Amino acid sequence: xxxxxxxxxxxxxxxxxxxxxxxxxxxxxxxxxxxxxxxxxxxxxxxxxxxxxxxxxxxxxxxxxxxxxxxxxxxxxxxxxxxxxxxxxxxxxxxxxxxxxxxx
Amino acid sequence: xxxxxxxxxxxxxxxxxxxxxxxxxxxxxxxxxxxxxxxxxxxxxxxxxxxxxxxxxxxxxxxxxxxxxxxxxxxxxxxxxxxxxxxxxxxxxxxxxxxxxxxxxxxxxxxxxxxxxxxxxxxxxxxxxxxxxxxxxxxxxxxxxxxxxxxxxxxxxxxxxxxxxxxxxxxxxxxxxxxxxxxxxxxxxxxxxxxxxxxxxxxxxxxxxxxxxxxxxxxxxxxxxxxxxxxxxxxxxxxxxxxxxxxxxxxxxxxxxxxxxxxxxxxxxxxxxxxxxxxxxxxxxxxxxxxxxxxxxxxxxxxxxxxxxxxxxxxxxxxxx
Numbered sequence: 001x002x003x004x005x006x007x008x009x010x011x012x013x014x015x016x017x018x019x020x021x022x023x024x025x026x027x028x029x030x031x032x033x034x035x036x037x038x039x040x041x042x043x044x045x046x047x048x049x050x051x052x053x054x055x056x057x058x059x060x061x062x063x064x065x066x067x068x069x070x071x072x073x074x075x076x077x078x079x080x081x082x083x084x085x086x087x088x089x090x091x092x093x094x095x096x097x098x099x100x101x102x103x104x
Numbered sequence: 105x106x107x108x109x110x111x112x113x114x115x116x117x118x119x120x121x122x123x124x125x126x127x128x129x130x131x132x133x134x135x136x137x138x139x140x141x142x143x144x145x146x147x148x149x150x151x152x153x154x155x156x157x158x159x160x161x162x163x164x165x166x167x168x169x170x171x172x173x174x175x176x177x178x179x180x181x182x183x184x185x186x187x188x189x190x191x192x193x194x195x196x197x198x199x200x201x202x203x204x205x206x207x208x209x210x211x212x213x214x215x216x217x218x219x220x221x222x223x224x225x226x227x228x229x230x231x232x233x234x235x236x237x238x239x240x241x242x243x244x245x246x247x248x249x250x251x252x253x254x255x256x257x258x259x260x261x262x263x264x265x266x267x268x269x270x271x272x273x274x275x276x277x278x279x280x281x282x283x284x285x286x287x288x289x290x291x292x293x294x295x296x297x298x299x300x301x302x303x304x305x306x307x308x309x310x311x312x313x314x315x316x317x318x319x320x321x322x323x324x325x326x327x328x329x330x331x332x333x334x335x336x337x338x339x340x341x342x343x344x345x346x347x348x349x350x351x352x353x354x355x356x357x358x359x360x361x362x363x364x365x366x367x368x369x370x371x372x373x374x375x376x377x378x379x380x381x382x383x384x385x386x387x388x389x390x391x392x393x394x395x396x397x398x399x400x401x402x403x404x405x406x407x408x409x410x411x412x413x414x415x416x417x418x419x420x421x422x423x424x425x
Contacts, residue, residue, distance in 0.1 A: 008316075
C-alpha cells in the first residue's frame with residue numbers, strides 16, 4: 001500500500017495529466033521528495049526556495065491541513081490520502097474582485 | 105426580552121440548541137460528549153453575515169467613511185451581499201452589487217427585493233470579467249465605499265463582541281468551537297474571545313473543498329489568503345468535500361430537524377470528527393458549531409434529494425459555501 005496523492009488540475013502538467021498519483025514517505029517532506037523524483041518539478045511548485053510550504057498552496061493529510069500537523073514535518077503513512085489544493089477563499093468571486101480593486 | 109426597536113437591533117442573540125441524536129454515544133460511565141448548534145439562520149436576513157454587515161457599516165459610519173446617501177459597492181452575490189442590502193436599506197445607503205450574470209435567480213430576486221442595484225458582468229468572461237467590471241466601476245466612482253469583508257477588522261470584531269460572549273454565556277463548559285472558513289471573520293473573532301476566556305478551548309475550521317472546476321481556474325501563484333486570517337487562532341483546519349457536506353446537511357434535517365445550507369453540513373462534519381475523537385480518548389466534550397444559514401437559497405440546486413452522487417454532480421462547479 002502507498003500514500004495516495006490528489007493533484008489539482010493546475011499541477012497535472014507535472015504528473016502527465018494524472019489526477020491521483022502514489023508516493024511514499026514518513027513525513028510530508030519525504031513524500032514530496034519521493035513525488036518529485038517521479039514527477040520532476042512538482043516540488044518547486046509546492047515549496048519555496050527558503051524551504052517552506054508555498055503560501056498559496058494548501059496540503060491536507062486525510063482532510064486535515066498540514067500546517068496544523070507540523071507542516072512539512074507532518075507524519076504520513078501508508079493508506080493516507082493527501083490532497084493538494086490552491087488557496088481560495090469562500091465566495092471566490094468576491095475576493096478576486098476585491099483583491100483586484102485593492103491593488104491585487 | 106425579545107422586543108427590539110428595529111430589525112437591526114434584532115441581529116445576533118441566536119439560540120444554541122443541543123443535538124441529542126447526532127451527538128455520539130459514549131460507553132457507560134464515560135464523560136459525556138455533546139454537540140451544540142448555534143442557529144445563525146435566525147438572524148434578520150437568515151445568515152450569520154448580518155453580524156458582520158452591521159458592524160462593518162457602523163464602523164464606517166463612526167469613522168466618517170459612510171455618510172447618509174452614500175453608495176456601497178459590494179462585488180458578491182452571497183450572504184454578505186444580502187445582509188448589506190438589508191442594512192443599507194434601513195440605514196439609508198444605496199448598495200450596488202457586481203456579479204456574473206449566471207448566479208442563481210434566488211440571489212438576484214432577494215437582492216432586488218431589498219433594494220440593491222445589480223450590475224452584471226458577462227457569464228462567458230467568468231470571474232476575470234467580473235473583476236474587470238468591478239475595477240472599471242470603482243475607477244469611475246471613486247466616492248463609492250467598499251467595506252472589504254476579507255480585510256475589515258469590524259467583521260472579526262462583530263464575532264469577538266457578540267458571537268463569542270453569547271456562546272460562553274450559553275455554554276460555559278464549551279471545549280470546542282467549529283465554524284466555516286471563508287472571510288475567516290467568525291473564527292478569528294469568536295476564536296480570540298473564547299481563547300481569552302476558556303482554558304484549553306479548541307478552535308476548529310471547516311473549509312469547503314469544491315468540485316475540480318472551481319480550482320481548475322486557480323493559479324497557485326495568484327492564490328489568496330484573507331487579510332483577517334491569523335493561523336495562531338486555530339488549532340485545526342479540516343477540508344470537507346462536497347459529498348460529506350451534503351451527507352451531513354441531510355442528516356441535520358433528517359435526524360435533528362435543522363434545515364441548513366451546505367456550509368453548515370461541512371461544519372457538522374468537522375464537529376463530528378472532533379466529537380468522535382473525544383469519545384475515543386474518554387474525554388468530556390461540549391462541541392459548539394455554527395449553522396451559517398438555512399437551506400432555502402439552495403433548494404434550486406436539487407442537492408437535497410436523490411442520491412449523494414446526484415447531489416455531488418449538481419453542486420460540481422458551484423461555490424456552495
